[in-house]
Amino acid sequence: MVLIYSDEKNLSLEMLSKGRELADELGKELTVAIIDGGDSDIEEYIRRGADKVFAVDVDLDNFKVEEYAQILSKIVEKTGAETVLIGSNKDGKELAPRLASILDADCVTDCTGLYMEGDSLVTERIIYSGNAISVSAFTGSPRVVTIPSKLFDPLLEDDSRSGEVIREEVEFDPFPSQITNVQQMECEGVNVEDAASIVSCGRGFKNKEDIKLAEELAELLPGEAIGCSRPVSADLKWLSEDHWVGLSGHKVKPKLYVAIGISGQIQHIAGMRDSDIVVAINKDPDALIFKAADYGIVGDLYQVLPKLADAIKEKKG
Ligand SMILES: Cc1cc2nc3c(=O)[nH]c(=O)nc-3n(C[C@H](O)[C@H](O)[C@H](O)COP(=O)(O)OP(=O)(O)OC[C@H]3O[C@@H](n4cnc5c(N)ncnc54)[C@H](O)[C@@H]3O)c2cc1C
Numbered sequence: 084m085v086l087i088y089s090d091e092k093n094l095s096l097e098m099l100s101k102g103r104e105l106a107d108e109l110g111k112e113l114t115v116a117i118i119d120g121g122d123s124d125i126e127e128y129i130r131r132g133a134d135k136v137f138a139v140d141v142d143l144d145n146f147k148v149e150e151y152a153q154i155l156s157k158i159v160e161k162t163g164a165e166t167v168l169i170g171s172n173k174d175g176k177e178l179a180p181r182l183a184s185i186l187d188a189d190c191v192t193d194c195t196g197l198y199m200e201g202d203s204l205v206t207e208r209i210i211y212s213g214n215a216i217s218v219s220a221f222t223g224s225p226r227v228v229t230i231p232s233k234l235f236d237p238l239l240e241d242d243s244r245s246g247e248v249i250r251e252e253v254e255f256d257p258f259p260s261q262i263t264n265v266q267q268m269e270c271e272g273v274n275v276e277d278a279a280s281i282v283s284c285g286r287g288f289k290n291k292e293d294i295k296l297a298e299e300l301a302e303l304l305p306g307e308a309i310g311c312s313r314p315v316s317a318d319l320k321w322l323s324e325d326h327w328v329g330l331s332g333h334k335v336k337p338k339l340y341v342a343i344g345i346s347g348q349i350q351h352i353a354g355m356r357d358s359d360i361v362v363a364i365n366k367d368p369d370a371l372i373f374k375a376a377d378y379g380i381v382g383d384l385y386q387v388l389p390k391l392a393d394a395i396k397e398k399k400g
Contacts, residue, residue: 085166087113093237115128137249139253140250278306283310
């Protein structure tokens with residue numbers, strides 16, 4: 084049985100499409116686990132590929148990984164899951180190794196590829212900041228894998244699908260630690276991860292005020308958001324961290340990614356390499372970003388951006 088868990092519904096839905104493929108190949112069922120859910124549309128998991136939903140109603144104020152790992156291990160025992168896919172967000176990254184330890188299972192994190200080769204489940208993960216891919220095969224079960232967001236597209240809803248929703252209580256030992264303060268990250272409410280088009284600013288911009296040139300372009304594009312490279316957010320503090328794209332920032336997958344004054348170091352590419360179409364604007368014809376781009380404009384951003392915006396306005400009438 085293949086079991087999927089994430090505390091983010093979108094991530095569970097994305098993993099369902101890969102999970103469905105694996106379950107079919109293995110001839111097994113596909114189950115989604117929900118802990119402390121309160122999900123108003125639990126049946127959506129079934130419409131999008133699950134055979135079963137295993138919902139545990141527990142009253143937990145905060146995420147404590149020690150408690151979630153216990154609960155999830157009980158779900159694995161009850162369902163007999165052999166393959167567990169966990170969403171690789173902040174909580175999932177903490178949860179997976181603890182779960183694997185309780186189950187005495189093998190664990191591979193941040194897999195970007197997952198497939199069967201004979202009887203073995205093979206995983207691929209990017210290492211050395213994207214310069215190499217590590218390939219490993221599980222030899223036994225249970226096995227635990229974490230999957231980053233935006234790797235798979237959710238399956239389309241299919242109203243004709245049917246499945247079973249199981250609601251059970253699961254006992255666990257409350258963990259004695261107490262969370263005394265939860266502090267929100269400073270952000271401007273930007274969601275680059277779900278944006279359809281991203282106009283991203285790098286250190287090629289000379290001043291914070293000049294970012295308005297990128298904003299003017301972004302406003303002409305559908306589903307737009309402003310992204311940036313690490314120095315623009317972390318060092319210069321021109322944009323908040325929710326704009327930051329890359330290995331240590333957000334992983335994005337827009338239809339259009341416009342990289343302006345960004346050199347294209349591997350740590351930046353790691354966050355935007357799954358974009359459908361990449362347009363790069365850089366005055367250096369040898370900039371690495373052009374290797375990751377579908378379209379490149381070699382030129383000074385201060386001259387290119389106004390012209391590009393005018394051309395789009397003209398095209399739009
Ligand atoms: C562990 C680690 C994690 C990291 N994580 C991230 C991450 O998540 N995201 C990230 O972005 N970086 C990350 N970095 C940093 C990364 O290595 C690069 O330093 C960074 O991406 C460079 O940002 P940049 O391209 O904006 O700046 P630069 O490398 O300085 O490039 C600026 C570019 O602008 C061009 N330019 C200059 N003036 C103009 C102009 N007028 N018109 C057009 N082009 C112009 C230049 O030709 C140059 O190519 C990480 C680094 C490490 C070590």
